[in-house]
Amino acid sequence: MRSRLFKSSTFILLVLSVYISIFLIYSFALKTAKYRNYILLVTFEYPKDWKALEGEYIISGKTSRYEGEDGFFQVGVISESDETIYSIADNEANQISNPYGSYPEIKKLNIMMKEFVFIIPSLDQPPEMNKQACFIVKYPNRIAIGGDEYDYFILWADKDNIEKMAESFNFISY
Numbered sequence: 001m002r003s004r005l006f007k008s009s010t011f012i013l014l015v016l017s018v019y020i021s022i023f024l025i026y027s028f029a030l031k032t033a034k035y036r037n038y039i040l041l042v043t044f045e046y047p048k049d050w051k052a053l054e055g056e057y058i059i060s061g062k063t064s065r066y067e068g069e070d071g072f073f074q075v076g077v078i079s080e081s082d083e084t085i086y087s088i089a090d091n092e093a094n095q096i097s098n099p100y101g102s103y104p105e106i107k108k109l110n111i112m113m114k115e116f117v118f119i120i121p122s123l124d125q126p127p128e129m130n131k132q133a134c135f136i137v138k139y140p141n142r143i144a145i146g147g148d149e150y151d152y153f154i155l156w157a158d159k160d161n162i163e164k165m166a167e168s169f170n171f172i173s174y
Contacts, residue, residue, distance in 0.1 A: 037062050037075065038172060041143055042153055045168040046073055047161065060145055071158035072130065073165060077143070077150035085138050088152060089117040092134055099132065101125035114138075118166070120159055133159035135166045 032045040039060040050068035057065035057074065065074040080088055086108060093104040101122030108117050119134035135155040142149045157165055 032168075035066070035073075035075075036172070037064075039145055040075060040077060040153060041139070041172045042075070043168075043170050043172055044155070044165045046157075046165055047071065071161045073155060073157035073161070076154045076156075077145065078136070078152040078154055079148060079150045081142070081149075081151050085115050085117055085136060085152065089119055089134075089136055092136070092154075093119045099126070099129050100134070116166070118162065131158045131160065132156055133162040135162055135169070137169070140171060 031048055033048040033050075034043060034045055036043045037059075039062055046066060047068055047070065050066040050072070052063040053065045053067060054063060057063060059076070064076065066072065078088060083091075086106075089106050089108070093100050093106055099121075100119055101124040103122040103124075105120040105122070106117055107120065110116075114137055116135065116137035119136075121129065121131065121133060125131070133156070135157070137153050139151055139153060142151055144150075155162065155165065155169075
């Protein structure tokens with residue numbers, strides 16, 4: 001009798017766990033949209049209520065900046081075949097204007113053969129930077145856009161959202 005009760009309880013917990021997992025995944029999917037850029041060959045998720053900014057934020061006909069009440073992102077590319085990702089991050093983080101503050105944190109990671117870095121701003125970051133952080137990743141192969149070649153993808157976003165966007169980041173391959 002006890003064994004049957006234990007099996008029933010285990011089955012109920014398993015079914016409940018599956019339903020909760022499905023609910024969490026579904027509710028996250030409802031709150032995000034997928035950014036796909038076939039020119040930059042990247043895709044990632046961002047908050048669904050953010051809107052594309054037109055005008056100067058265009059790369060090869062594709063909007064490169066989105067904003068919302070709770071954050072933003074902007075994408076770009078870097079052509080520095082002779083530089084390492086670490087020196088590029090150092091140059092980005094330590095510009096004369098200190099866009100990330102006086103003491104930004106540079107997190108260097110290498111996961112699943114992707115070499116990437118995060119730049120997290122320090123507390124003294126200028127307020128007009130809107131908590132901007134940075135994610136840089138090396139392309140598996142150089143990409144060509146309008147006759148120029150690029151080695152690195154760069155994502156600028158607010159520090160509250162950048163890591164979640166990076167978690168969903170993937171290169172698009174043909």
